[in-house]
Amino acid sequence: MTDKNKTAGSDHVVKNSLWRSRIKLIGIFSLFLGPLAVAFFWYYGLGAAWLPQGQSNHAALINPVVALTPFENSRFDHGRISPERISLESLKHKWTIVHLLSSDCQAQCQKSLYNTRQARLALGKDANRVQRYVVVNDAVPANAIQQRRADAVLVNPSASSSPGLQKQLQRIIEQHNIGNHDALLVDPVGNVMMVIPVNLDPRLLLKDLKKLLKVSRIG
Numbered sequence: 001m002t003d004k005n006k007t008a009g010s011d012h013v014v015k016n017s018l019w020r021s022r023i024k025l026i027g028i029f030s031l032f033l034g035p036l037a038v039a040f041f042w043y044y045g046l047g048a049a050w051l052p053q054g055q056s057n058h059a060a061l062i063n064p065v066v067a068l069t070p071f072e073n074s075r076f077d078h079g080r081i082s083p084e085r086i087s088l089e090s091l092k093h094k095w096t097i098v099h100l101l102s103s104d105c106q107a108q109c110q111k112s113l114y115n116t117r118q119a120r121l122a123l124g125k126d127a128n129r130v131q132r133y134v135v136v137n138d139a140v141p142a143n144a145i146q147q148r149r150a151d152a153v154l155v156n157p158s159a160s161s162s163p164g165l166q167k168q169l170q171r172i173i174e175q176h177n178i179g180n181h182d183a184l185l186v187d188p189v190g191n192v193m194m195v196i197p198v199n200l201d202p203r204l205l206l207k208d209l210k211k212l213l214k215v216s217r218i219g
Contacts (some may be wrong), residue, residue, distance in 0.1 A: 016196050057194070057211070058204035065191040066172050072090050076154035085172075086165070093217050095212060096186040097196065098153075099134045100169050108181040109116060112198040116183055117151060119128075126213050135166045136161040140196065188219025 068088055075082040097116045101109060113134070120130050132152040140163050157166040169184060169192070178184070185194035196205060 057208050059185070059197065059200055059208050060195045062172070062176060062193050062195060065187070068165075068186065068190045068192060069163060071168065073135075073164050073166070074158070076155040076156055077205040081156055086153065091133075091186050091187055092219075093163055093188050095130045095188060095209070095216070097130065097132045098165075098169060098184045098186060099132070100166055100173065100184070101134065101136045105136075108198055112181045112183055112196075113152070115198070115200065115202045115205065116196060118202040119151055119209060120151070122202070122206050123209060126210075129213055129216075129219060130209060133165075135169070182186070186214065 033175060068086045068091070072085050072087050075084050075086060077084070097120070099109075099113060099116070105113070116132060120127050120132060124128060131154055134152045135155040135157050137157060155165060157164060172178070172184070172192055173180075173182075176195070181198040183196040183198075184192050185196060187193050194208070
């Protein structure tokens with residue numbers, strides 16, 4: 001065998017070795033990224049209708065999800081407007097249950113607040129992965145709600161030049177014919193993705209939240 005043939009043969013062996021190494025590397029990445037890509041496509045692409053049997057949710061999904069745009073609202077703290085602000089970033093990295101109160105909080109309103117509170121507390125060690133926001137019109141009901149529901153963040157609906165949280169949620173409520181006392185669930189990237197009916201049993205809401213937290217890796 002000539003030196004030229006030996007060199008060609010050596011180059012061929014090296015190329016084959018490099019190709020096999022690349023295939024192995026692609027295979028390793030696929031093992032880690034493949035299931036994540038499938039889950040992401042299933043959740044955001046196919047919707048609830050394609051969920052496997054036995055995995056149905058009790059609260060209604062909003063399909064497609066509605067992405068919130070940047071906003072800024074002030075908070076209530078013990079009946080007074082706080083200098084602290086909330087924004088879209090405040091909702092990220094946690095699952096957020098949002099109540100939008102249009103008037104004084106009577107029986108159905110109180111029931112909705114109670115149900116979401118009970119479901120969240122029942123999560124135990126995972127309760128810190130879920131937060132509750134209550135948008136309320138003025139300081140008087142805000143103070144009363146805060147005394148009863150200390151775990152909730154009280155949000156002042158007034159906003160500056162940005163489209164405030166309440167305006168965006170109200171638009172979603174009107175478009176999807178959502179009840180006045182129903183709550184909304186926002187995922188950890190800022191998408192409104194579920195309606196929590198006022199009459200939904202807290203135990204069923206708890207099951208839904210446990211399923212979401214089980215598959216969630218970002219909140």
